[in-house]
Amino acid sequence: MTGRMKHIVCAMSGGVDSSVAALLLKSRGFRVTGLFMRNWDALDETGVCTADKDEEDVQFVCDKLNIPFHHVNFVKEYWHDVFSEMLRQYQGGVTPNPDILCNKFIKFDRLLQYSRETLGADALATGHYARTDAGEQILEDGWHSKQHSVKLLQAADSVKDQTFFLSQISQHALQRTLFPIGDLTKAVVKEMAARAGLQRIVKRKESMGICFIGTRKFNNFIQEYVEPRSGNFVSLEDNRVVGKHKGQFLYTVGQKAKISGMKEKWYIVDKNPLSNEVIVAPNTNHPALFCEAMFTSPVHWIHEAPRQLLQDQMLDCDFRFQNTDPLVRCTLTLSSMGSVIVSLSRPLRAITPGQYAVFYLGEECLGGAIILKPGPSLHVLNRKNYKTEELRIPTAQQES
Structure with missing residues (x-):
């Protein structure tokens, strides 16, 4: 690699994966800036804004690694591009994937643009378990002028592979993104963090599920934004009404339907948003x-x-x-x-x-x-x- 020291902005969540991504980049001689992205400000059911704790952990890691810390607020953009679209899809009777939407519209669009145009980064790095066939070649002088096309490859750790969530990334973004931990296993990532004095981060509980819901039950959360409309559970077998539901958006295909007064277990087969009917069938392995x-x-x-x-x-x-x-x-x-x-x-x-x-x-x-x-x-x-x-x-x- 020729020319000046390359500047990499590393998107950091406070977790061990993005922390080690930043650690690896610095160890390879890059000029690294840690960037925390705030997408959601609401409190969880315990009255705590988990984003505040996440930001504190990112600041801690940046101090440990002696790299600049920066934060950016994308709450409005997230609401418009991800959350509103998620609500629209639920109201339309389908089950969206907000994690894929966030990667497509926020992390690898808005955040990448901010990193390059505002912070002057040569590339964005994240803690995703993924690889590309270009790797750090994207940082070579003149590389982009050759109009290379980059392939997204599965991570070395097949259990932790996150290419599924990156499946809507644009070619433009992929040509300007690094995945430093893509060749590592989760066990190695934790070991590296511990050796670097980041035990506090290693001990953090790994975030699971949709980030803005936190510890709340999904049904309680979604009813704050989508007005419930009661309807019928209808049997696929004979079109018989077998119960009442509080809103078809509360259910997804394959889920167990809790129908009062029924001895057998029923499962969601389909939904009809126009009639507000939820179609159900008995038995979790029903052919339907x-x-x-x-x-x-x-x-x-x-x-x-x-x-x-x-x-x-x-x-x-x-x-x-x-x-x-x-x-x-x-x-x-x-x-x-x-x-x-x-x-x-x-x-x-x-x-x-x-x-x-x-x-x-x-x-x-x-x-x-x-x-x-x-x-x-x-x-x-x-x-x-x-x-x-x-x-x-x-x-x-x-x-x-």
């Missing part, structure tokens, strides 16, 4: 909960659309729609306007509209798309009475 195909929005390809898909209209690759789920072999069939039909090698339970279908080819994360509609369930196929419109991909107008 399983399907082998789905239809997506236009796919966001991180690197570029695979040549084989463009040439043959079909591509064999791997799929997941939950970050912790094992990869499943699938075939993509190119459909209208860049959307795809995903045919799975085996049935999966609770394919959920609004969630992301993320595709992999070897160690590369190709990108992903929003699941618009699962294909006919095994229950429907077994009855052999599905209609052709059930196989129709929704139009953009229907999506909205």
Whole structure:
């Protein structure tokens, strides 16, 4: 690497992963600035703003590493780009993924822009468990003028891999981002933090779930923003009303439905936001909960659309729609306007509209798309009475 010392802004949350990312960058001779991003100011149910504690921990790490500390407030941007969109999707009867939305619109858009334009950074670094095929080459003088395209690769630690949450990152952002811990395991990351005197950070409880909800129950939280509207639980088997619910947005496909007065357990199969009905079926392994195909929005390809898909209209690759789920072999069939039909090698339970279908080819994360509609369930196929419109991909107008 030639020329002046490169300036890297490291996005820091107060956790061990981003702390070690900053530690590694400094040890490699970069000029590092720690940047804390505040997205949410509300108090949790204990009356504590957890962002304050997180910011204190980032300040502690920056002092330990002797690097500048900076903070930025994106509360308004987060509300507009992520939270409002999340509420809109819940009201529309689907289940969104706010973590993917945050990465797409805030961390790898607003934060990257702020880091480069306001703080003068050459690149942004994060504590994500992910890798690229470019690595630190993006910092070489003249690299960007050659118009390189970067691939997003899975992390060395397959258990902690976070490429699922990065599946909507833009090529522009990926060409200006470093993932310093992508080649490390979680155990090694904790060991490095402890050796650097960051035991306080190592002992921190790892954050799980949606950041702005904190310790609150999701149903209590979401009802502060979406007005409940009661409706019927309707049996898939015989269209019988089997109970009442307080709002279809409180439920997601595959979840157990707590229906009073019923001896057997019922599970959410589908939702109808127009009639406000929640369709349920008995038994957690009911065939209606399983399907082998789905239809997506236009796919966001991180690197570029695979040549084989463009040439043959079909591509064999791997799929997941939950970050912790094992990869499943699938075939993509190119459909209208860049959307795809995903045919799975085996049935999966609770394919959920609004969630992301993320595709992999070897160690590369190709990108992903929003699941618009699962294909006919095994229950429907077994009855052999599905209609052709059930196989129709929704139009953009229907999506909205």
